[in-house]
Amino acid sequence: MEYLQSLGHKGLSFFQRLGRGHILLANIVMGLHTLLPRLRLVLIQVFSVGVLSLIIILVSGLFVGMVLGLQGYNTLVDFGAEESLGVVVALSLVRELGPVVSALLFAGRAGSALTAEIGLMKATEQLSAMEMMAVDPVRRVLAPRFVAGVISMPLLAAIFSAVGVLGGYFVGVGLLGVDEGAYWSQMQSSVDLYDDIYNGVIKSIVFGIVVTWIAVFEGQDAIPTSEGVSRATTRTVVHSSLAVLGLDFVLTALMFGD
């Protein structure tokens, strides 16, 4: 009986959290228009969310591209198809690795920081203080961070893919001697602007929404103690990584499944 009760309690609290999350998202979206005269808030958040994530994105993109070039070459050379290296590198980056890996890195680098920041604001009662001053913390604190995340994510993913393609180029053409013309021309003939690149951008926008939503919500919903904030931060990274990978499957099935 107690097991049943604890199961019911867990289920109820799960759905309560889900509901609070959606209410928060609705509040943020409803309050977006109040952000227009205060774009500076968004700009500052783009700096802390996007620009500060640049280093990790650039370095990982470069190395992921280089590894792809190396692995792809070793596999393709058996079939005498090493000219297709550009296609392999570009398609895997643009379709999958660019959006997904940069979303995972983004969740770890920026999502956790967002949650910790907002959680600490809550723990030190800054959010309550704002409410006392009749300032809506959702509009003043959460919405700019959410928008900044949604803006930054596709840009970061595009940078990741572009740097990765260059990394694959350095390894494939520079080190392994794949023909330069074949690398680019095969890539250009196989990668489609709409099917591949636009869909990759759509993916990364969706990931950006989901990751920042989870991060902002976990921060706002954190138990206002140091332990609660640390658990909320962990949950942000875990949940948003899982959400990114799960959603990636759904989106891939929708986009490329035909």
Added chain:
Amino acid sequence: MTTRITEIWVGLFVAGGMAALFMLAMQVSNLSTYSNEEGYDIEARFEDASGLKVRSPVTMAGVTIGRVKDIVFDDNTLQAVVIMRLDNVHNRLPDGTSASIYTAGLLGEKYVGLEPGSSANECEDMMLEAEMEGREFDPANCQSKPGYLAEGSKIQITQGSMVLEKLIGQFVSKFLTEGDGKAKDNAGDNTGGGTDNTETTKGQKG
């Protein structure tokens, strides 16, 4: 001062992201080779269009001059109707052009290859004829205008996809009949002949 640096960094970040997107669009994707918004449609009927897809390239002399726009099935003739959009700049293809479906590489994707055929241009024919017979040719005698493919033209001479299984089937049946040492006369024939022969041999065996 700090806000200034922040703003510069954000500007750099956004510009870098846009530049990356732009590079992906221009350098990685087929945008630079994709320009068939404007063009004219021609139509060709194939016995077999298997493997051909919408947006497959249409080439002449190995150069892509258009894309497949649509592939439909004609209930009356039981043929595949392939509608191709050619770039407007290539508007001087003779109307006797033939179309075939080829495979790029051994297992690559299918594409439509156009080959210039004799245009219905009687002037050129007359000119050639005159040259052969050593007469002098007067262009003024020639009334007919050169025929070019234009919007809605139909290509008459077509050659459908080669399906690997069919080829192997043909080869096998040919091989079998030759192996029996019979009907060698028909060995070079089409599949129909080949199957007929195998059937007769079977009958004789039974």
